[in-house]
Amino acid sequence: MSLGMALALLGAALATGLAGCGSAWGVGVAGQAAAGVVSEDPSQFAKVLVLQLLPGTQGIYGLLVTFITLSSIGVLGGDPIESTSVGLMYLFACLPIAIVGLVSGYHQGRASVASIGLVAKKPDQFGKAMLFPAMVETYAILALLVSILSVTNIVQA
């Protein structure tokens, strides 16, 4: 296997790995808060579950970029890449979602925890509570977009 392929695979691994870590972290802290609320008021289950899941999307974005990368570098069939510089390009293209996924996943989780607290006190404010974590996600979406645009536009010369 060429060095270029190894670098590209590193990028693909980082995308799912780091973004997944961010989501796991975020969903984890939000889950603790959600379980606390449900122990007091089980009827809030559906609402707090939705809030808990909000930081889960970064991991999916990471998976998305990994998959597009894997299929364009030829791991899933097709011609595998040879050049080291092309491999490096794929590595860098994967970095936005990897890094932003990690950080935004964690912070979205923190925002979710706060929103879960809000819903516990004022269940009718669910619509607004949902909005605060969704604000954080914007940056993960932007990073995802940059990663996708980069990966799909790399010229394998």
Place this chain on the structure above:
Amino acid sequence: MAIVKMQKLSICANKKQRKAILNLLQSMGIMEITQTDLDDQAGLEKLDTQAARLKYEKRAAAYDQVLDLLAKYDSGKGTGGLFADLDQIPRSRVDGLAADRHKYNVEAADILKAEKKINECAGIIQKDENAKLALEPWLPLDIPIDSPGTKKMSLLLGTLPGQIDDAGLYAAASKDMPEPAAVNADVLFTANNVSGVLVMCLKKDADQVEGNLRSLGFSRPSLPVSGIPAQECESLDAEIKEQEEEIEKQKAVITAYAGEKENYRILSDYYRSRAQRYRTLGEIPQTRSTFFMEGWVPQAQADKVASLLTEKFGAFVEKEEKREDEVEPTLLHNNWFSRNVEGILASYDTPSHGKVDPTFIMSFFYVFFFGMMLSDAGYGILMAVGCAVILLKHKYLKEGLKKTLKLFFWCGISTTFWGFMYGGFFGDAIDVIAKTFFGYQGTETLLKPLWFEPLHSPMRLLMWCLLFGLIHMFIGLGIKGYEYLKDGDIVSFVSDIAAWYLFLLGLIFMLLPTKLFSSISGMTFTFPAIVGPLAKGAAIIGAVIILIMSGRANKNWGLRIALGAYDLYNITGWLSDTLSYSRLLALGLATGVIANVVNMMASMFGNSPLGVIVFIVIFILGHALNIAINALGAYVHTNRLQYVEFFGKFYEGGGKEFKPFKTENKYIQIKEEK
């Protein structure tokens, strides 16, 4: 597509008619009762109804509890869970039950008493179990635990920390005593670093031996029982069994009433509406023989209500003007389609009178954007069919739930539409199945997108998303402009709305033909020569108007220009808002690509009997997960686009929701009979 006009009515009537009038208004449910503002308060008093109200609320709660208990102990048919229909009950049945309510109150009390008894028994069982647990190590002992010994002999029964054997115990107990000491030492058990010991000695040596033992940490057992442990255990077992039988008996008492569930539901709602009536009654000022009330009614119905009250009860009804400090309650009225997003709007804020109700416009964009984000024909069909089936099966759902289901039905249709546009039906399921199981060899995709495939030209779709976003926000700005025009505020319209349109459109048309734009998007625009200068002119005029007019509230020209310049900086806000619509692309891609990953994993085992089974299992699980996560994402981000980007341009909210005096039923819907 509008906020319903409200009319304030004031009613004065004979006190004898009070109950009948309140009953009628409650069953009509179209009037929001407000505090009256009679100038002369002398001779008026309010009835203290708190005690009665609390009593009825407690009754309603008691029936709720009874229903919970019946659901808990009666393993029969459930209540239908999330999609529980409201029972359709004719008015005469409710009246009949209400007349018999004392009988049912006794039954309810019976059930609650049985539950109390069950809890008591459970408490006793718990206590006995604990006692048994504490007693268990002492079972080898065949004398009573509190046995005092004999005339000449003392018994020392207790625990020592740590582990010890008989010889060690003897040595420790008989310390400082002449050998052979008259001491008999037995270790009964050793567990969890504690040893149970039994030491016998002569009465005269008792103090000495106990002292020896105490220095090792000896303590007498604190057991809740006395007597021989084995016998005590048996009697505890017997008591537990007895209590368990009692619990079963009480459960039988409760489940015997299972057939009455529907009656309890009706009565719970009966008491609830009665409590509401008393709450209202407590707010109405009255004299010895008359009472007054005021409230808001939809204007279209005002005359009907007035004439009904006048003819039927001889009441005096007058149309009133709104007071200065009063806020009219907001009731929305929308067409059959747009009505379904009212809940989404309300969870942001209720629009106030004199402003625009954005429900109509929002409903189209909501469904449109949701579809773009989920964008898979298979998922869309599942969603639409699922919602339709629930709606057809359950005709009498609560209003809010019904609207939500209808909204998601339409979102499902839109998702199906976008799925075919992008060529996604459970991802690339059709092609994968054809290739894996039917030996399709061609390179052509079988399900061709009607428009284009997002993954192959993401930049092109991104441009479309931003365009949809701009349209969405321009409409928002337009609504603000419409509000200004309606208020006759031409200056604000020109300087806050028209100027921004000029400025933004000018900038956009300047950007489109540039190299920069074509290198980003791969699209080249060539406009007639006139467009360039026109766009430049529009942008400059818009910018100048904003610069000069934005801070017009200030007299100081320096400050005014500074504020104008700051407002111009809002262009960055427009840029980031526009880019925010890129989520339409990102979420659309997410659904499609994850669906493809699922299909790929599912088809890994190839075309064999095992392969087919694996395919089906992974296909179902994978797509179920994908649909759940992405539908949630689409819902959240559609809301966000409405709340932040769209509402941010114009919406102020601040209205007060119309809360008519009506029967807030939890279980039933009363059918009026002619």
